[in-house]
Amino acid sequence: MRHLLSTGDLSRDEALLVLDTAAELAQVGDRSVKKLPTLRGRTVVNLFYEDSTRTRTSFELAAKRLSADVINFSAKGSSVSKGESLKDTALTLQAMGADSVVVRHNASGAAHRLAEWVDGAVLNAGDGTHEHPTQALLDVFTMRERLGRLDGLRVAIVGDVLHSRVARSNVLLLHTLGAEVTLVAPPTLVPVSVHTWPCSVSYDLDAVLPKSDVVMLLRVQAERMHDAFFPSAREYSRRYGLDAERFARMQDDAIVMHPGPMVRGMEISAEVADSTRTTVNEQVTNGVSVRMAVLYLLLGGS
């Protein structure tokens, strides 16, 4: 593994290695001194073209726990805002000796492009509506931790699949790991070729809920409503939102996941969001471990 651009590039063994490594590294977080010397002297650049405090902080923490030097390069207030191209920025970081570039960009494929231009390991931290591999890895890590298995696990992914990099990465990774994925969304929010994806599709959340071990909710952005993907927030919520009543119809041990940030009252009600079966905060914690594992494996730490 030279870069992490798509979960589709991970074999089953590679994916399991990331999860197992993350499980080991998670113990560091429980110590009073939360630090390993593994990546001492290595430089990790966080190159963020989109505001994402959550993901950037998680990567920063992961790198620092492995003793790497971390540079945060945000598009705002940098040479990027003066019109510098992605390629020139990449070459600049290269010249500074970055061993790894963690990139978040609003353009699909930006991480792929970057990987052609720099020698260091490129870690896709979310590219447009394409993929968000570490999110999917932390999601399956959380599933495995909570439910003890991935093989045969029935996972419903609910919401704006069309525009979701989280959904794309999860469908590919969960399929590789033997889970059965069902996408649930209004027909306007699934891609036209979704029948070629390794998953099933349903427009009916109520039919899928009782048969699911995991219900993963995706954030629904208000602007989708203005683009006529659905008539109103209220109607979306009625048909696809997870409220207490629907939650009660889920299996007793089924869990609810959300990549955050949540829109309470839209795709998830406050009661469900705060339930102990909702793993939002665990996902955040696990995110640090998974990102430590990926950095460790990519940078060949010893």
Place this chain on the structure above:
Amino acid sequence: MDVMTPSSAAYLIRGARIAGGDAADILIRDGAIAEVGTGIDAAGAATVDAEGLVALPGLVDLHTHLREPGREDAETVAGGARAAAAGGYTAVHAMANTDPVADTAGVVEQVWRLGRESGHCDVRPVGAVTRGLGGVQLAELGAMADSAAGVRVFSDDGTCVSDALLMRRALEYVKAFDGVVAQHAQEPRLTEDAQMNEGVVSDRLGLAGWPSVAEEAVIARDCLLTEHVGSRLHVCHVSTKGSVQILRWAKSRGCNVTAEVTPHHLLLTDDLAESYDPVYKVNPPLRTAEDVHALREGLADGTVDCVATDHAPHPAEAKETEWATAAMGMLGLETALSVAQHTMIDTGLLDWPGLVERMSAAPARIGRLAGHGRPIAPGEPANVTLYDADTASDIDPAALASKSANTPFRGMRLPGRIQATFLRGVPTVLDGKIQ
């Protein structure tokens, strides 16, 4: 190929297979074809040994972006004309989406004059249909038609004349001077922010889709409008199987519609976008193998009338970016004949006369371009291309004459090589070199 006395005004082309037929000699004198036959003896004429080469009437492109005025960093009229000559072309139609837009007699005359000065290729300007390509008000089509440039092809290429009423008016108006409206068929609302063909690949890559229906719906509408007002329509760069079917249907009803297909749509498919390399980003986008197959069939049976390059030079910085911000378009002039041979001749779909019809005669006819697209016969203008169909080479962007290097055929092995191009008897390419 040896040229014995290059300064001579007369050329004797020896042993060329005219449109792929039997070997014959062609004597060119005073800008015209003086004689065609075997064993021609012409004292004082420079001899061009063309044994084994195919002689074709000079190619005519209905769809070229020369970028001047405005984007001389990407291409100039003179540079584009040289690239055209290198590709075997003797005439190109320069699209109107320059800066300023070619929407007045002044701008089209400027482009026409620059072409004349270049001497490498006849440059026929295309006039914009609407002012500033704005899609709101008709440009002064009559003034451009009456200008020295003699514009007959009008197009807002790059954007679609999507307003049905405005399209109707344009179709009606050009009847007064035997013009044709060349439509860039793209329903704008269905293609907002569109990045590539909508389908399996776009869905996987997370790139916003450009659905086939956005092209097909406009073509269907325009064919019906054209029939209704009794005018003439040309459809630019047809890219989908459905478009071919609609055109076949419209022609069977007697609609006066013609259509073009680009070399890249005859060969390349949308899975190339998996590299996220914007050299493959073009509008309309690369489609699927099924579409490519239908386009080849449509070109073979005449549903699609001609090959047009949509040659679109872009500077490196417009392509060395993330996909979404990259410019759309690819080079085509210098590889068009090779791609056409590879996809249509070598597959047995067309013979050489069929290819001559689609790359020279038909485009000249559609553009009402006198003196081009004529057969290689005595008394005709000496616009002749000599082509070596029996060689093959790897496409090297750096070796192209164009100012830009954005060829999607980079690194591909393609057949053929232009050995010579004559424009009214003057060699613009000789011995494979631009003169």
